[in-house]
Amino acid sequence: MLADLEYHYKSASAFDKGQGINKLVLAHETEIEEVNNIPCFFWGxxxxxxxxAKCWSTIAKVVRSSFGPVPAHLKDPIVSAGAGRLRFEGFSSCNGVYVRLDMMPDSVDGEFIASGTTNVDFNEPILNALNSIQKNEKVVLSVGQSDVRIATEKTRITEKKVALPxxxxxxxxxxxxxxxxxTKVFELTRLQAIQLFQSIPKTNAKGDFYVVNRTGKFVFSILPIVGTVRVGGIHRLRLLEGVLPLINTLEIYQSGDKQTCALVANFGKMRLTMAFSPDSYRGFSGEGKALDSMIVDLPTEYIHGINSLLKANETFDPTLxxxxxxIDFITMDSLTANLSSMGLLGFDLPDNQHFYRRLPFKTQRIASLNPRLKNAKTLIENGDIEIIEQRLDYIEAKVKGSGVLHKVIIADDNAKCTCEWFTTYQATRGVCKHILAVRINRV
Incomplete structure (x- = not known):
């Protein structure tokens, strides 16, 4: 089992009221020393x-939820500051729901002192205070602690130990x-979105549901017809209910394989994206979708080079x-794939483009967190691959397993293996270690 990463907040996030102004100071922490030494990312x-506050409460609701066998524990979200905006991101404890709040430049009035990505402390007092914020109140926000922080000394300063899953x-x-x-399939008005959510079953219904447009009225149906959007684990959508009365529009997106969906709630100055794994018992972390992109190792100097070129939240345009x-386009394609598979790129659905993210943890951790990739490289190191036939667009190989030889065939972009993993999942959760080993060996 993978161990969580341990952090120590030198002080807790604080929320203070006084003289008509609320002061919210979000403590930050990261294992990247140069980032952790930054006293403050944003002040304004x-x-x-x-x-x-309602959007932050929704994020807290997501990260405190679990729809699978993993117990629900509050985990602090990460925030990226830079390019005139703030992005708050997190996952449910089961890793099946991803949430991100994009705060556009007009949503804040202040100074971006530094660019980067870090963990922020969302403690219980902060979450309780968020629910008390009224529409006409003024709130000053500090991401990280600054010499000019307004938070009073009445707040108890503690060192908080946390873990990033x-x-x-x-x-x-x-x-x-x-x-x-x-791709975007539907765009709903506020009224249409509220009507849609009213059709969610009251109990935790099992099975697939589909978003259907019935002459301008959107409802959930158990019947898959042309032009619908599949939603697995429909009860998870209730995480969005708290902000529905505040939205301008609700966009519904669907993946190419029609298994995964995402909802984008637009508020004008900010938007909240929530993506849902194919089913409530499946998490994004276990899908293995990035493994194919990690075949070619990315030199460390590439990462340092990109870090010197781009700031957090900057648009990532490979061609430009x-x-x-x-940089030649072939190398750029490889670089983009590797950056994606290391979590250094995020994707903005409405803008249809990647953005750069500086992670609050060391990038060399990524390979160690993919056991199939490690096992595939072990197969190569042990000489467990025997190539039977190889052409430009075809390769056939035998790969040693536990007391058995597995047959791997790769024809163009199609790959098959006789192992139990491939038989069970048919590559819907990424390729097996045997196919991955043959591909790496071929490179």
């Missing part, structure tokens, strides 16, 4: 504090691959970067 006020790291490497494969930095 919220232009829509009531709406922001390893599943979150794996989830970040795969969820954006799902998002990048999605290629031209401006004289």
């Amino acid at each position: 006020s919220l232009t829509e504090p009531y709406l922001t 390893a599943r979150w790291i794996k989830g970040l490497t795969s969820v954006q691959l799902y998002l990048a494969d999605m 970067i290629s031209i401006e930095n004289d």
Whole structure:
């Protein structure tokens, strides 16, 4: 089992009221020393504090939820600051629901002191305070602690030990691959969205449901027909109910294989994205969708080079970067795939483009968190692969298993293996270690 990553907040996040101004200071922590030494990422006020507080509460509701066998425990979200915006991201404890709040430049009025991504402390007092914020109140926000912090000394300063789930790291490497494969199917008004959610079964219904447009009225149905969107684990959508009365529009997206969906709630100055794994018992971290992109190792200097070029939340345009930095397109394709599989790229559905993310943990952890990739490399190191036939677009091999030889055939982009993993999942959760080993060996 993968161990969580342990952090120590030097002080707890604080929320103080006084003289008509609320001061919210979010403590931050990361294992990247140069980032952790930054005293403050952002300092300023919220232009829509009531709406922001409701969205933050929704994020907290997601990360405190679990729809699978993993117990629900509150885990602190990560926040990216840069390019004039803030992004808060997190997963449910079971890793089957991904949530992100994109706060556009107009949603804050202040100074971005530094660019980066870090964990922030969402403790119980903060969550309780968020629910008390009213529409006409003023809220000053600080991500990290600054010499000019307004929070009073009445707040008790404590050192808080927290853990960033390893599943979150794996989830970040795969969820954006799902998002990048999605297309928008429906766009609903506020009234249509509320009517749609009213058709969610009152009990935790099992089986697939589908979003259906019936002459302008959207409902959930158990009948799959042309033009519908599949939703697995429909009860998970209730996480969005708290902000539905505040939205302008609700966009519904679907992946190319029609198994995964995402909802984007638009509020004008900010938007809340929530993506759902194919079923409530499946998490994004276990899908293995990124494994094919990790076949070619990315040199460390590439990462340092990109870090020097891009700031957190900057648009990642491979073509433009290629031209401006004289990088050939083949190398750029490989670089993009590797950055994606390491969680350094996120994907914005409405803008249909990637953005750069500086992670709050060391990138060398990524390979160690993919046991299939480690096992595939072990097969190569042990000489357990025998190539039977190989052509430009075809390869056949035998790979040693536990007391058995597995047959692997790769023809163009199609791959098959005789192992139990492939028989059970048919590559719906990423390729097996035997196919992965043959592909790596071929490279």
